[in-house]
Amino acid sequence: MELTTxxxxxxxxxxxxxxxxxxxxxxNERAGIIQLGAEGLMLMGAVTACxxxxxxxxxxxxLLAVFGVSAALGLIHAFLCVxxxxxxxVSGLAVTLFGTGFSAYLGKSVSGQPLGTTVxxxxxxxxxxxxxxxxxxxxxxxxTWVSFVLVIAMxxxxxxxxxxxxxxxxxxxxxxxxxxxxRVQLFRYGYVIVGAALIGLAGANMLLVYSPTWIEGMTAxxxxxxxxxxxxxxxxxxxxxxxxxxxxxxxxxxxxxxxxGSDIPPYFLKMIPYVVTILVLMFLGWRNRNKPSGTPxxxxxxxxxxxxx
Amino acid sequence: MxxxxxxxxxxxxxxxxxxxxxxxxxxxxxxxxxxxxxxxxAGSNAPADETPAAEPEKELPRVAFVYIGTPGDGGWTYEHxxxxxxxxxxxxxxxxxxxxxxxxxxxxxxxxxxxQNHDIIFTTSFGYMDYTLNVANKFPEVVFLHVSGYKTxxxxxxxxxxxxxxxxxSGIAAGKMTKNNTIGYIGAFPIPEVIYNINxxxxxxxSVNPDVTVNVVWSNTWYDPTIERQAAESxxxxxxxxxxxxxxSPATLQAAAERGAMAGGNGSDMTRFAPDAYLTNPVWxxxxxxxxxxQEVIDGTWTSEPYVGDLNxxxxxxxxxxxxxPEDVKQLVEETKQKIASGELHVFTGPILxxxxxxxxxxxxxxSDEEILSSSWFVQGVEGTIPQ
Numbered sequence: 001m002e003l004t005t006x007x008x009x010x011x012x013x014x015x016x017x018x019x020x021x022x023x024x025x026x027x028n029e030r031a032g033i034i035q036l037g038a039e040g041l042m043l044m045g046a047v048t049a050c051x052x053x054x055x056x057x058x059x060x061x062x063l064l065a066v067f068g069v070s071a072a073l074g075l076i077h078a079f080l081c082v083x084x085x086x087x088x089x090v091s092g093l094a095v096t097l098f099g100t101g102f103s104a105y106l107g108k109s110v111s112g113q114p115l116g117t118t119v120x121x122x123x124x125x126x127x128x129x130x131x132x133x134x135x136x137x138x139x140x141x142x143x144t145w146v147s148f149v150l151v152i153a154m155x156x157x158x159x160x161x162x163x164x165x166x167x168x169x170x171x172x173x174x175x176x177x178x179x180x181x182x183r184v185q186l187f188r189y190g191y192v193i194v195g196a197a198l199i200g201l202a203g204a205n206m207l208l209v210y211s212p213t214w215i216e217g218m219t220a221x222x223x224x225x226x227x228x229x230x231x232x233x234x235x236x237x238x239x240x241x242x243x244x245x246x247x248x249x250x251x252x253x254x255x256x257x258x259x260x261g262s263d264i265p266p267y268f269l270k271m272i273p274y275v276v277t278i279l280v281l282m283f284l285g286w287r288n289r290n291k292p293s294g295t296p297x298x299x300x301x302x303x304x305x306x307x308x309x
Numbered sequence: 310m311x312x313x314x315x316x317x318x319x320x321x322x323x324x325x326x327x328x329x330x331x332x333x334x335x336x337x338x339x340x341x342x343x344x345x346x347x348x349x350x351a352g353s354n355a356p357a358d359e360t361p362a363a364e365p366e367k368e369l370p371r372v373a374f375v376y377i378g379t380p381g382d383g384g385w386t387y388e389h390x391x392x393x394x395x396x397x398x399x400x401x402x403x404x405x406x407x408x409x410x411x412x413x414x415x416x417x418x419x420x421x422x423x424x425q426n427h428d429i430i431f432t433t434s435f436g437y438m439d440y441t442l443n444v445a446n447k448f449p450e451v452v453f454l455h456v457s458g459y460k461t462x463x464x465x466x467x468x469x470x471x472x473x474x475x476x477x478x479s480g481i482a483a484g485k486m487t488k489n490n491t492i493g494y495i496g497a498f499p500i501p502e503v504i505y506n507i508n509x510x511x512x513x514x515x516s517v518n519p520d521v522t523v524n525v526v527w528s529n530t531w532y533d534p535t536i537e538r539q540a541a542e543s544x545x546x547x548x549x550x551x552x553x554x555x556x557x558s559p560a561t562l563q564a565a566a567e568r569g570a571m572a573g574g575n576g577s578d579m580t581r582f583a584p585d586a587y588l589t590n591p592v593w594x595x596x597x598x599x600x601x602x603x604q605e606v607i608d609g610t611w612t613s614e615p616y617v618g619d620l621n622x623x624x625x626x627x628x629x630x631x632x633x634x635p636e637d638v639k640q641l642v643e644e645t646k647q648k649i650a651s652g653e654l655h656v657f658t659g660p661i662l663x664x665x666x667x668x669x670x671x672x673x674x675x676x677s678d679e680e681i682l683s684s685s686w687f688v689q690g691v692e693g694t695i696p697q
Contacts, residue, residue, distance in 0.1 A: 210538065211560060266696060
């Protein structure tokens, strides 16, 4: 296989969990609720998937449990942010702290136990002959295909449907949405819960596909990367896909450069993703300096009917 | 963005730490006590001869362990934890444990806290060396034992084993099993411990298959399954069909199994993670040493020393070769193991060339222990760089 193909495969493998978490974050933030709980939600998703799979041996039950648990955490976040109008940053951090600690506690008994799962792969041998991208798509697992579909579905939903228009209104100007007859509180609850479930799925994806053993703190900060990716992608699902894969490539590029026998010290290579993060932020900031940032206007503001801002 | 991430990360670590501490306190306070009682009352006569005499006059030392990961890693920390359990069982001691202690100023804080109410502290990662020494100087009445380091003091000893002997053996197995003569090796950090293991591994592989090249990548982490897996995949993409990882998790083995390659890990028998793909790897047995050294402290005969175990005393061992390794290879490894154990074969015997082809050890000469422990160059057959 060519180097480009290998790199792309590695990027997709490493980027898919990031992509799910980023899409979940977009869902939340488009509705105007900041989601900093990603790291905790991912860990809870992973540990739930592990425990359920070891108990039942069923992949679908495991996923169902993951949705249940992360949606429940999303419900708590929504209750705090929407109903109680608590500070969304603090609430998100609380979810992360809770998730990190609680997943470690729950996972004690299964820590280090091999799962032996096989997430089905879609074999499409007729794609193989296409140069560069053929071999990539011929042998992807189900999660990756779901993530592709999700990206397109979310893009269409947000930008092409009236539901999506309502969603954007929730994030940009909830008062207007309210006047239009959209039930702000109810829908914010809904989107926060769905978003949290997607982030939980990211953790499950990481555990079931990428690293099939529960290990305490296994996400190792990738939840925070996803929080940053939501901003890089400027709340757009399609851009989220490219951003997630870009970070996937960066993660794996260091080893490939080492293998070419170059003299660049590996410490420097390990630094690359973070340096690039800074450079990308600078570049985007400069390029978009005269444009609206794309941030949902009412992001982080609790909505209180008939209150002036 | 980055700064706030670190900041939050710090909070999370703190939180985990308190959870872990709370968990340990709960765990260790309840179960061992009844077990000890039953041991002493109903158990065999052998311990009864010693313990009742010792107990009334002298209290058992309070022992603590500092872990870099969790016992669930299935590798390095797992084996230390097995050693701790063995120690508790043999001496009826209840040891405290702190998991997931980073090799940073946090370590010094954790060790200092432990030093205030413990008598013996085992710090089980190379990176704790300076922190352990600092704390040892502050608490002269506490005994510190640090794994794999080279700094000692009055009250701080070190312990480690010649695991390169086992690396040589796993090299033989790898050299026999590779089909395209391309082997991958994931090193954690470019420190002497990892370098001389890579060298021994390569010498072993080349002793049975002179055409082998060993490709090395550095992961710069002891324990991050995702990173380890990416490193493994990059080596597999390069064509390696046998992988070894000087890492604490089985991620490399899992990645290799998916691609039909063979692999081994480090520190502990990892067969259960992927039986068919499992080669073998060096393993540690810390338990007997822990019992010995704690007993010495109890008896008052302990003196600070750098203790070095090997294949003979059992601190170093080789995991059983995987089920798909053929019988003749198993035999060859077993024979070589006997030769090393009997002293007939020394792993680092010349002629040894470095990666550039220069003679480093002349024909018939042997590397001294100091030379081995300060290895900073690769032997011929290794492809990779050591950052200076």
